[in-house]
Amino acid sequence: MISSTPSQLNRKVNHSGSGAAKKMGYSLLYLILIMVAVFQLFPLVWLFFFSLKNNQEVFNLPPLSLPMNPHWENYAKVWGAGNIDIYFLNSVWITITATVFTVVLGSLVTFAITRMKWKGSSFVLGLFMVAMMIPVHSTLIPLFNIFNKIGLNDHPLSLVLTYTAFNMPITIMILLGFYYALPKEVEEASVIDGCNVNRMFFRIVLPMTSSVIATTAIINMIYNWNEFIFVNTFISSNEYKTLTVGVQNFIGQYTTDWGAIGATLMISILPILIAYLFLSDRIVEGIAAGSVKG
Amino acid sequence: MDQVMSNKKVIALYVLPSLLLILGIVYIPILLTGYYGLNEWNGIGAMKFIGLDNYQALIQDSKFWNSAWHSLLLAVFSGLSLILYLIVAMVVSARIKGANLFRKIYLIPMLLSSVAIAQLWLRMYNPTNGIINSFLVSLGVSDPPAWLAEPSLVLFAIFIPIIWQYAGFYILIYYSALKNIPTSLEEAAKIDGANAMQIAWKIKLPLIMEVIKVTIVLSVVGSLKYFDLIYVMTGGGPNGASEVMASYMYIEAFKSYNFGYGSAIGFFLLIICLVVTWIIRKLTATKETIQYS
Numbered sequence: 001m002i003s004s005t006p007s008q009l010n011r012k013v014n015h016s017g018s019g020a021a022k023k024m025g026y027s028l029l030y031l032i033l034i035m036v037a038v039f040q041l042f043p044l045v046w047l048f049f050f051s052l053k054n055n056q057e058v059f060n061l062p063p064l065s066l067p068m069n070p071h072w073e074n075y076a077k078v079w080g081a082g083n084i085d086i087y088f089l090n091s092v093w094i095t096i097t098a099t100v101f102t103v104v105l106g107s108l109v110t111f112a113i114t115r116m117k118w119k120g121s122s123f124v125l126g127l128f129m130v131a132m133m134i135p136v137h138s139t140l141i142p143l144f145n146i147f148n149k150i151g152l153n154d155h156p157l158s159l160v161l162t163y164t165a166f167n168m169p170i171t172i173m174i175l176l177g178f179y180y181a182l183p184k185e186v187e188e189a190s191v192i193d194g195c196n197v198n199r200m201f202f203r204i205v206l207p208m209t210s211s212v213i214a215t216t217a218i219i220n221m222i223y224n225w226n227e228f229i230f231v232n233t234f235i236s237s238n239e240y241k242t243l244t245v246g247v248q249n250f251i252g253q254y255t256t257d258w259g260a261i262g263a264t265l266m267i268s269i270l271p272i273l274i275a276y277l278f279l280s281d282r283i284v285e286g287i288a289a290g291s292v293k294g
Numbered sequence: 295m296d297q298v299m300s301n302k303k304v305i306a307l308y309v310l311p312s313l314l315l316i317l318g319i320v321y322i323p324i325l326l327t328g329y330y331g332l333n334e335w336n337g338i339g340a341m342k343f344i345g346l347d348n349y350q351a352l353i354q355d356s357k358f359w360n361s362a363w364h365s366l367l368l369a370v371f372s373g374l375s376l377i378l379y380l381i382v383a384m385v386v387s388a389r390i391k392g393a394n395l396f397r398k399i400y401l402i403p404m405l406l407s408s409v410a411i412a413q414l415w416l417r418m419y420n421p422t423n424g425i426i427n428s429f430l431v432s433l434g435v436s437d438p439p440a441w442l443a444e445p446s447l448v449l450f451a452i453f454i455p456i457i458w459q460y461a462g463f464y465i466l467i468y469y470s471a472l473k474n475i476p477t478s479l480e481e482a483a484k485i486d487g488a489n490a491m492q493i494a495w496k497i498k499l500p501l502i503m504e505v506i507k508v509t510i511v512l513s514v515v516g517s518l519k520y521f522d523l524i525y526v527m528t529g530g531g532p533n534g535a536s537e538v539m540a541s542y543m544y545i546e547a548f549k550s551y552n553f554g555y556g557s558a559i560g561f562f563l564l565i566i567c568l569v570v571t572w573i574i575r576k577l578t579a580t581k582e583t584i585q586y587s
Binding site: 026029030032033036037039040041043044046047050058059062063064105106108109111112113115116117118124127128131133134135136137138139140141142143144145146161162164165166168169187191196197198201222225226227228229233243244245247248251258261262265268269272273276280283284287288 | 296298299300301302304305307308309311312313315316317318319320321322323324326327330337382385386388390392396397398399400401402403404405406407408409410413414415417418423425428429458461462463466467470515518519521522526540543544547548553556557560561563564567568571
């Protein structure tokens with residue numbers, strides 16, 4: 001004790017009590033964490049397992065048994081049947097288009113609000129922020145009616161427009177902090193060099209915000225990819241449906257083939273899981289940034 | 295410099311597209327919802343102005359109050375589950391190995407669509423070969439319940455996947471907030487002899503109070519407008535036992551073609567969400583904000 005270095009002393013003070021108790025405490029903490037992790041992962045593992053089984057195996061083998069001879073053909077079967085491939089491509093292009101619109105428009109607005117001088121900027125910002133508290137369901141009936149009147153019902157543009165509008169607030173919110181922190185000198189220098197605002201924004205500011213743009217883009221993609229109620233309400237023909245609604249319909253028709261259902265669900269969640277595998281830090285950061293600042 | 299940065303044309307060019315979009319897709323429809331609610335309308339024919347009749351009918355509609363009660367129950371459940379999430383976040387943020395990995399695993403369900411989650415949990419709850427009842431049978435339960443067909447159980451059965459879906463999200467928020475607390479504060483408290491519980495309760499909790507308030511608003515308002523998962527899992531059934539406000543609105547409008555009545559419900563939902571947000575903010579308003587930097 002007497003010869004302890006400060007850091008050792010600190011540690012002893014930190015965890016008063018014997019080493020054994022401390023060890024037990026840590027084991028308990030890990031036990032809690034592992035139990036939560038199992039709870040979070042287990043349904044997905046089970047889903048993956050039954051996506052590789054046929055009905056006989058699903059019904060007769062114990063639920064957690066590994067698929068003995070994995071039926072990868074379940075995946076090939078659902079990909080070819082029931083328009084899943086079409087839904088998948090629709091999801092891809094609608095997700096990407098809406099995300100690009102949201103991020104570009106959101107960046108322009110955020111730049112104008114944070115860096116430019118005009119009356120009403122805080123009011124406009126308020127409009128965007130209040131929109132975050134508005135339940136999408138309360139807009140559904142009029143939107144359906146408006147789109148009906150202007151011929152956008154059953155048209156993918158209705159999805160692109162609604163996704164862009166409803167993701168705008170959170171996008172602006174994530175961008176705000178970053179834009180406020182941009183050094184003013186950059187603008188001053190570029191003005192002295194004779195830049196106009198457009199050039200300054202597109203050539204200097206936008207590239208400087210690329211990291212936060214990546215974060216917002218990923219968050220947007222996750223939301224757009226998973227969106228359900230707008231597609232379900234506005235889109236009726238199979239050629240425009242996205243994966244969430246497509247999966248729902250497909251499963252409605254094949255309620256008994258568990259392998260096919262499992263494979264369909266896996267196909268619909270795999271892109272997100274793969275993206276998460278590579279971009280988890282960005283995604284975590286984006287979700288945290290987008291939610292806490294409110 | 296100022297001249298460049300207050301160029302009206304540029305500002306209009308940058309702001310107007312998004313502003314028009316949010317007005318056209320969010321604000322104007324909200325006003326229209328209120329207006330449609332004053333009409334009798336089947337969605338196709340002409341609207342017939344009937345004043346507050348829909349709202350009066352709404353007040354006397356026991357099915358609506360049933361759905362509102364279920365939404366409220368979900369909000370209470372969700373509010374309570376925040377305590378659970380907070381505890382886990384405290385554990386994860388204690389400086390232990392692998393904290394990052396745990397946090398990332400927890401977030402995975404949040405990334406999936408509600409439809410996929412609902413379909414997956416439909417299979418989990420399947421009475422004959424779902425994993426939950428298979429497990430119960432292997433434990434010796436002879437007659438496990440048909441979870442989603444049981445009016446008294448269905449709301450609880452729906453609540454489990456909701457916890458599953460959002461756990462990672464709230465744990466992440468709390469974790470980020472806890473990580474922002476300077477370690478020096480915790481160390482000072484330890485030197486003063488505080489134990490882990492005291493530090494959590496007396497130091498960490500007050501410091502992340504602002505974030506806790508935000509999460510309360512998020513989870514309560516989120517539950518009030520909860521829709522996708524319930525719509526897919528039970529469609530509000532059995533016999534309305536899991537109907538919530540948003541699903542009742544959807545069914546009235548798009549299934550029964552009572553667009554006027556549906557709009558009244560939609561407008562009511564909006565008012566409730568805004569009022570509840572405002573009340574929670576008022577109730578939890580701090581007189582002074584804690585500064586630590």
